[in-house]
Amino acid sequence: MSADALSPRTAEPARGSGSSGSRPLRQVLLQREAGLAFVTIAVFAFFSLSAPHFFGLANVYDIARVTTYTLIVAVPMTYLFIAGEFDMSVGPSFALCNVFMALLVADHGVNPWLAALAAIGLGMTIGAVNGFVTTVIGVPSFIVTLGMLSVLSGIALVVTGATAVPMPDGIQSSFFSATNGIIGPLGDLPVSILWGLAVALIGACFLRYTRFGYHVYATGGNADAARAAGISPRKVKFLCFVLTGAACGLVGALQAGWLKEGDPTIGSDFTLLVMAATIIGGVALTGGAGSVSGTLLGAWIIGMLANGLILLGVESNWNKFFNGVIIVLVASGELALKNKDRLRGMLRTLPQRLGQSGPARFRSRT
Amino acid sequence: MSGMPAADAAAPLTDRRIILSAEGLSKHYGQVTALDDVSLAIGEGEIVALVGDNGAGKSTMISILTGLVQPDAGVLRLDGEEVLIESPRHAQELGIATVFQNLALVNQREVAANLFLGREPTKFGFIVDRRRMVEQAAEAVQRLRVGLPNVRALAGDLSGGQRQAVAVARAIVGGGRVLLMDEPTAALGVRETRRVIEFVKELRAQGMSILLISHNMQDVFELADRVVIFRQGKKVGERVISETSMDEVVGLIVGNSYGSEA
Ligand SMILES: Nc1ncnc2c1ncn2[C@@H]1O[C@H](COP(=O)(O)OP(=O)(O)OP(=O)(O)O)[C@@H](O)[C@H]1O
Ligand SMILES: [Mg+2]
Numbered sequence: 001m002s003a004d005a006l007s008p009r010t011a012e013p014a015r016g017s018g019s020s021g022s023r024p025l026r027q028v029l030l031q032r033e034a035g036l037a038f039v040t041i042a043v044f045a046f047f048s049l050s051a052p053h054f055f056g057l058a059n060v061y062d063i064a065r066v067t068t069y070t071l072i073v074a075v076p077m078t079y080l081f082i083a084g085e086f087d088m089s090v091g092p093s094f095a096l097c098n099v100f101m102a103l104l105v106a107d108h109g110v111n112p113w114l115a116a117l118a119a120i121g122l123g124m125t126i127g128a129v130n131g132f133v134t135t136v137i138g139v140p141s142f143i144v145t146l147g148m149l150s151v152l153s154g155i156a157l158v159v160t161g162a163t164a165v166p167m168p169d170g171i172q173s174s175f176f177s178a179t180n181g182i183i184g185p186l187g188d189l190p191v192s193i194l195w196g197l198a199v200a201l202i203g204a205c206f207l208r209y210t211r212f213g214y215h216v217y218a219t220g221g222n223a224d225a226a227r228a229a230g231i232s233p234r235k236v237k238f239l240c241f242v243l244t245g246a247a248c249g250l251v252g253a254l255q256a257g258w259l260k261e262g263d264p265t266i267g268s269d270f271t272l273l274v275m276a277a278t279i280i281g282g283v284a285l286t287g288g289a290g291s292v293s294g295t296l297l298g299a300w301i302i303g304m305l306a307n308g309l310i311l312l313g314v315e316s317n318w319n320k321f322f323n324g325v326i327i328v329l330v331a332s333g334e335l336a337l338k339n340k341d342r343l344r345g346m347l348r349t350l351p352q353r354l355g356q357s358g359p360a361r362f363r364s365r366t
Numbered sequence: 367m368s369g370m371p372a373a374d375a376a377a378p379l380t381d382r383r384i385i386l387s388a389e390g391l392s393k394h395y396g397q398v399t400a401l402d403d404v405s406l407a408i409g410e411g412e413i414v415a416l417v418g419d420n421g422a423g424k425s426t427m428i429s430i431l432t433g434l435v436q437p438d439a440g441v442l443r444l445d446g447e448e449v450l451i452e453s454p455r456h457a458q459e460l461g462i463a464t465v466f467q468n469l470a471l472v473n474q475r476e477v478a479a480n481l482f483l484g485r486e487p488t489k490f491g492f493i494v495d496r497r498r499m500v501e502q503a504a505e506a507v508q509r510l511r512v513g514l515p516n517v518r519a520l521a522g523d524l525s526g527g528q529r530q531a532v533a534v535a536r537a538i539v540g541g542g543r544v545l546l547m548d549e550p551t552a553a554l555g556v557r558e559t560r561r562v563i564e565f566v567k568e569l570r571a572q573g574m575s576i577l578l579i580s581h582n583m584q585d586v587f588e589l590a591d592r593v594v595i596f597r598q599g600k601k602v603g604e605r606v607i608s609e610t611s612m613d614e615v616v617g618l619i620v621g622n623s624y625g626s627e628a
Contacts, residue, residue, distance in 0.1 A: 025473060025522040210492050218472050218483055225470035228434065229484030230455030288474040 028337065029289060032282045040297045040304075047308035054311050057187050067303035068196030069094070069251040069270070071296060074277040075203035076243040078295045080141075081278055082207075083237050084220035084287030087130060087244050088145040090274050091267030092152035097123045097252025099156050102165040102262025112175035112257065119256070120249035126152065127245020131238035149271065156264035165262035179257025192254055199247070204292035216240065220287025269320065276302050276323050280330050302326075379592060379606050382409030384446065385575050386431065386462065386544050391440035393426050400426040401437070404601040406577075406594055408544060413566070413576045415586040415607075418596035419619055424579045425467055427596075428546050431577070432464040433457040455484070463542025465533045467549050467579075473522030477514060478503035480521045481536045506539045507531075510568075513561065527558025534565065538574075545569065545576045551585055563589060583612045597621055 048055035073090050080086050097119040104115040126148070133144045183189040207213040218226040219233040226233050256262055281298030283290030305326075306319050336343055378384065387407035393400045401423045408414050416424050429435045431442065433451040441448050444460055451457050457464070471480050478496075479486070481503045486494045503517040514528055514535075521532060530550055537545055550566070551559040559582075566589055570576060580586050586593055587607060595603040595618040603618040 024520070026520045029474075029520075209494055209496075211486050211488055211494055212492070214475075214479060214486055214494055215484075217475055217479075221472035221474045222470065224466075224468065225472050225480075225483065228432070228454050228464070228466055228470045230453060230458065231484045284474070288472065 032334075032337075033291070033294060036280070036282055036294055036297050040301055043301055043304050043308070047304060047311070051308045051311035054308055059307065059311075061188070061190055061193065063300070063303045063307045064193045064196070065190045066306070067299050068192050069255065070273045070277050070302065071196040071299040072199045072251050072254075073244065073247045073270070073274045074281070074295045074299050075199050075292055076240060076247045077274050077278045078203070078281065078283055078290050078292055079207060079216050079240045080237075080244055081283035081285070082220045082287060082290045083216050083233075083240050084223065085134060085141040085237050085240065086145070086275070086278075087127075087141065087241065088271050088275075089126070089130065089148035089152055090244060090248050091270035091272075092149050092156060093123060093126050093245060093248035093267070094252050094255070094270050095264055095267035096126070096152045096156040097249045098255050098266055099160050099165055099252075099262035099264050101253050101256040102167055103159070105171070105256070106165055106167050106262075112171075112173040116175060116250075116253035116257070119253040120246050123245040123247070123249025123252065124242050125245065126248065127242040128238070130245070131241030134241065135234040135238050153264075153267070160262070160264045162264060164264075167256070167260045171260065176257050176260070179254050192258065195250070195254060199250075200292055200296050204296075207292055212236070212239070217288060220284075220289075222288070269323075272320070272323055272327075273302060276327050279327055282334075285331060285334065378407040378409070379604055380407070380409045380412060382412055384408070385410050385444070386577075387443045388427070388431065389441050389443070391427070391430060391437045391442075393423075393430065393435065393437050399599045401430075402599040403440070404596065404599070405440075406601070408575050408577050409591075410575055411570065411573050412591040413570055413578055413589050415590035415593040416577060416579045416596065417581070417583075417586060417593060417615065417619055421598070422596040422619075423599045424596055425548055428464060428466075428548050428577070428579065431457070431546055432462060458485075458540050458542070461541065461543045463537035463540050463545050465530075465537050465545070465547040465550055467552070471521040471529055471532060473520065475521060476518050477507075477521055477524070477532055478517040480532055481506065481517070481539050483536065485540065502539070506535055510535050510538060510565070525558065526554050527561055530554065530558070530562055531565070534562075534569075538569070543574060545574050547576065548579045549581065550578070551580065551582060559585070583615065586615070587612060595619055 053059055073094070077087060077090065100122050101112075101115045101119040104110040104118055105112055110118070130141070130145055130148055133139050134141045177191070179192060179195075181191040183191060207216060215226065215231045215236050218229070218231055219236040223233040226236075255266060277299035278290075278295050279285070279298070280301055281290065281295035283294070302323065305322060306316075309319055309322070310316055378387075384407045387405070389405045390403050391401050391405070392403055404423070404427070406414070406416070406427065416427065418424050426435070430437050431451065433453045433456050442451055443449065444462075449460065451460065451462070454464070472483065475483075478500045482499050487498045487502065489495045500517055507514045507517055510531075514524075514531055521529065524532065534545075534547070534550065537547075547566070550562050554562065563585060566576065566578065570589075578586070578589060590607050593605050593607055593610070593615055594601060595605075595615060597619065602621070603615075605615065
């Protein structure tokens, strides 16, 4: 490709901070983070005041425990979004890894720790397939992972006959204390929360401080620039897909440890939850920006909402509805912020445009 | 006579030592012939301008010299030795730095991160040493006397001229001795164009060899020692700046005998 084939010659507008019009990018990014923190606190305060039993250590732990799986996958999903891709197959990938782990333990007597590693390996393989088809063959990740979503849930249902796979009664392994134990001295802290926090912490540091993290941002921010600087956007994206798959394997294993069974239908809402956490967390839908700390807050907002609504007595199926609405609202909000000036212009000229058709309506466009 | 392709096989019109040269390059994109058997040489410490109408093949030339695309035919030589430039990174290692037409900056990232894109200084081999990066970036910016307020600013928040400065500074930070610049003053205002021009002069004074693509004849005549003219993928002329005129060069660009576009 030619160096300039991908960008029009006028693509470099003077965007001086002094110029009128759009605000500095840095300010936009900072405002988004601050806004997110504010929303998190506001949601917490709202439910604390209105929902019985919401405020309290036990319930906070409960939210954290439920949020942990979403968070673990939302972290690499953040990488993917920043690199300019995403993965819709995480729900069924989670379910298949969960079932795979349970089958290994139940039918083949595999040590749970080994089975968990195998589940992570399966997840990585799924991620590698997604990554390969996206980066090497060049099919958009929307299509690849949508297809994969169907393929994986199909496999999970077929191999289990659509029923749960229980592990043998009375099975003993340190794996189970490491996944569903509680830590008494910390007010009965569920161990699984620590897995989520560990993934988030490591994921945040990796993205922020390592060379790979820098290249993830560069890949999504400007793939041509990355390529011209000797970075391989394909490799970066591929690795992000593999990481996402590994996370699906990990939550599959954690879930198997938690319930001591595999459930082929477990991931049905999971893709949406992960997407919602990531998008609320403020990743740029077009790539290039986002942070794990944002995603952490996003996952928490989703978790608090689910928990709080139940405590308020709202029927739990409404939760799906709200999650969907929030995704669309947040995404619209992001674009609206970005195009604030255009939007303002549109609003200002709306009366004229409604009142008349014809050349006059172009008047206020410059 | 000026448009005769036969004249091009001759050695370049310079007696400087040739640093980087291309011989008989061709490049096709499907039906389109972007380059057709063109040769070009850049001498030590000189500025060679490459001019031609839109689609003449100038950017394609740069893409080949910087390893982004491989030619269908022809050879490249560095210090007289034949080289295969495999990738942008390889080009960097060979000392060939490029300022792309689209600038290739990551808007969402800091100036410092852009300056060191793809070669971030690290601790333990994988953790980016941000402090060192910012220090070195500030140093480079100061050394190059580019008017950048702060290397921690996001690239997307800079003006056109500042972005150009970042792109050039990045090329230099890599330690290149040949600099390829694709329309560095396009889309810039008068003052910022001036600044880039001064900047290019400064680089030449420091001994850099430069290939400069530009549509602006004033810039070409102010800066270049030699000018090479492409038309529709072919090299149609080469002139020493002091021995030619704008009229002649423009004539070569549009093709004297054809009037306007073919
Ligand atoms: N990746 C590509 N695929 C197909 N055709 C291409 C590609 N890159 C360049 N071309 C074609 O090759 C020809 C030369 O393009 P090139 O970008 O080198 O021109 P240029 O001299 O840089 O023009 P400009 O002044 O507009 O930048 C054009 O006809 C262009 O359409
Ligand atoms: Mg060009």
